[in-house]
Amino acid sequence: MPKKSTSTRASAPKNAELARQMLTYMIMAREFDAAMLRLYRQGKAFGGVYSQLGNEAVSVGSAMALDNKIDVLFPMHRNIGGHFVFGQDIDQLMVNHLAREGSQMRGTDGTGHYADPQRRIYGNVSHLGAMIPVAAGFVMAGLMRGEKTVAMTYIGDGGAQVGEVHEALNFAAVRKLPLIVIIENNQYAYSTPNHLEFACERLSDRAQGYGMFGTTIDGTDVELVYQTCREAVQRARNGEGPSLIETVTMRMRGHAEHDDFAYVPKDILERWSTKDPVETYISRVIQQGIMTESEVTSLRESTLSTMIAAIDRALERPWPAAEEGFRNVFIES
Amino acid sequence: MATMTYLEAIADALRLEMRRDPTVFQIGEDIGTYGGAFKLTKGMIDEFGPTRIIDAPISEAAIIGSAIGAALNGMRPVAEMQFMDFVTNGFNQLVTVAGTTAYRWSMPVPIVVRGPSGGGVGANPFHSRNSEAWFAHATGLKVVCPAFPADAKGLMTASIRDNNPVVFFEHKGLYRKIKEDVPEGEYVVPLGVARVVRPGTSVSVIAYGSAVHMALEASEALLREGIDVEVVDIRTLVPFDEETVLESVRRTHRVVVAHEAVLTAGFGGEIAARIADKAFRWLDAPVRRVAAFDAPTPFAPTLEKAVLPNAETIVSAVRDVMAF
Numbered sequence: 188m189p190k191k192s193t194s195t196r197a198s199a200p201k202n203a204e205l206a207r208q209m210l211t212y213m214i215m216a217r218e219f220d221a222a223m224l225r226l227y228r229q230g231k232a233f234g235g236v237y238s239q240l241g242n243e244a245v246s247v248g249s250a251m252a253l254d255n256k257i258d259v260l261f262p263m264h265r266n267i268g269g270h271f272v273f274g275q276d277i278d279q280l281m282v283n284h285l286a287r288e289g290s291q292m293r294g295t296d297g298t299g300h301y302a303d304p305q306r307r308i309y310g311n312v313s314h315l316g317a318m319i320p321v322a323a324g325f326v327m328a329g330l331m332r333g334e335k336t337v338a339m340t341y342i343g344d345g346g347a348q349v350g351e352v353h354e355a356l357n358f359a360a361v362r363k364l365p366l367i368v369i370i371e372n373n374q375y376a377y378s379t380p381n382h383l384e385f386a387c388e389r390l391s392d393r394a395q396g397y398g399m400f401g402t403t404i405d406g407t408d409v410e411l412v413y414q415t416c417r418e419a420v421q422r423a424r425n426g427e428g429p430s431l432i433e434t435v436t437m438r439m440r441g442h443a444e445h446d447d448f449a450y451v452p453k454d455i456l457e458r459w460s461t462k463d464p465v466e467t468y469i470s471r472v473i474q475q476g477i478m479t480e481s482e483v484t485s486l487r488e489s490t491l492s493t494m495i496a497a498i499d500r501a502l503e504r505p506w507p508a509a510e511e512g513f514r515n516v517f518i519e520s
Numbered sequence: 521m522a523t524m525t526y527l528e529a530i531a532d533a534l535r536l537e538m539r540r541d542p543t544v545f546q547i548g549e550d551i552g553t554y555g556g557a558f559k560l561t562k563g564m565i566d567e568f569g570p571t572r573i574i575d576a577p578i579s580e581a582a583i584i585g586s587a588i589g590a591a592l593n594g595m596r597p598v599a600e601m602q603f604m605d606f607v608t609n610g611f612n613q614l615v616t617v618a619g620t621t622a623y624r625w626s627m628p629v630p631i632v633v634r635g636p637s638g639g640g641v642g643a644n645p646f647h648s649r650n651s652e653a654w655f656a657h658a659t660g661l662k663v664v665c666p667a668f669p670a671d672a673k674g675l676m677t678a679s680i681r682d683n684n685p686v687v688f689f690e691h692k693g694l695y696r697k698i699k700e701d702v703p704e705g706e707y708v709v710p711l712g713v714a715r716v717v718r719p720g721t722s723v724s725v726i727a728y729g730s731a732v733h734m735a736l737e738a739s740e741a742l743l744r745e746g747i748d749v750e751v752v753d754i755r756t757l758v759p760f761d762e763e764t765v766l767e768s769v770r771r772t773h774r775v776v777v778a779h780e781a782v783l784t785a786g787f788g789g790e791i792a793a794r795i796a797d798k799a800f801r802w803l804d805a806p807v808r809r810v811a812a813f814d815a816p817t818p819f820a821p822t823l824e825k826a827v828l829p830n831a832e833t834i835v836s837a838v839r840d841v842m843a844f
Binding site: 291292293295296300301302304309312314317318319320321322323324325326327328329331332336350351354355357358361515516517518520 | 545581588594628
């Protein structure tokens, strides 16, 4: 959970606490990335390091729109912010990512692929799109019991072209499931640009074909993401069915850190750098008097050191015992 | 006991489990008012309603995927593939998601994906496949292939109660062809226990599904030649009851492995390899396999009959191993 600010300002807007929380989670996401990048450069990262640079507003704003006591999060690999919003412990997250002893996946997998039923987080598999039907079924089961659980899940501009995504969206619309699917259009699917992935103008145009609500929004504006998702959550909770929200962002790093993303024209990156979701929100929060510049600076510094310390603690842990490789292929009993 | 067809026995298990456990539901194509393409779920929507007998769009990935999601959220879904051939459209969900979840998340995924498989009924290449070996090779999936009504009922009950994903292959050719006395009420046949359906002393025929019936027919003919065939029905491929198979081989010293699925990389190869590995010194002849010719199941009756195994091909294989 984010540290609560001790200062109170009479002049702050009434959603100041919300703004502080959103900024704190975005900074956590950003500094998580910075810490993982540092690890990668030290040659100590194991497996792929998937940056979410440029995507923080989507993962934080959308997850904040949920009620983490009753709703479920099916995040994708660039949605680290949502894990924090859903109360994931930083140490546990690092141990999971780095596949050390104590990982919730026992070393059978790494990165954000874990599930934590207590925290209502169900991670993705590398076959992006495959978890969308699963998220649909999860909330369908809730509906059968009269529960109001909403599931939030994510897919990219590339993953949205997977057939299972189509099946899941249609299924969710037919059964009016409380499912929110966010298409994070960050312009590139690995190296493939939008125009080689789809021919429609906006990916949310597909919503009409499914008979569900759809919209395309600026994915760098955390408050806009939050507000749009809040409305989607409300509709889902009221039995009005699923929503398809396209968030337009830019993936500011390669597919993973091994990828130099030379295929992205430099001027595109320059243009998007002025829309950095974390920096623009910091400016807004300071401008509105919610936090001071020095508060933000010290929050960033302390968050980065928290992340680095958690990585260091995770790396001190041993690798999982080899015997784990032979366990749990099936659930016994 | 009540006399039931293979199809009725499966329906009986589904109905009883749905009455017993409110978390059990069914999802599939045309399974509601229509009662399923083979009428296996006929009348169930009247008893359980459309919330528990769910007619889904033609979307096998959504059907299996949503079953997985519901299972992660406390339910025990049974998903029907209208024909088991169409499981290919949901393959990723079964193999990538369902089959890896226990290993990755230590969480149960109690789903059953069931449906009619197999040939010999003049369908075509897309309504006749025997794809059980794919799933036995996938890891993390249990694979069930019943040959008799009572076993079909008992194994279905066990599959629904199992905390792991189960792929349940019903042979459509057996649906209404065979009848037998089936225990009434709750009946469980545990997964992973083979059954000697015909004890014999000369040679073991290890089979499952429709091939068990081919083997029984073959054994009648062979008895007239003085060959006393033991027929072992393995009933489930995963888990595989290796010990019952090895025990039979240690008594008869000769083996034929039979299945209706194609030969290459079929489960018969696995059975033969286990026998070669663990019972080599008891063998008096090489292990012979009887299976379909490596081709899609053809449409015209002349072609289909030619490529699929039958009692005669088993008779001929048994004669070979006896003559060795």
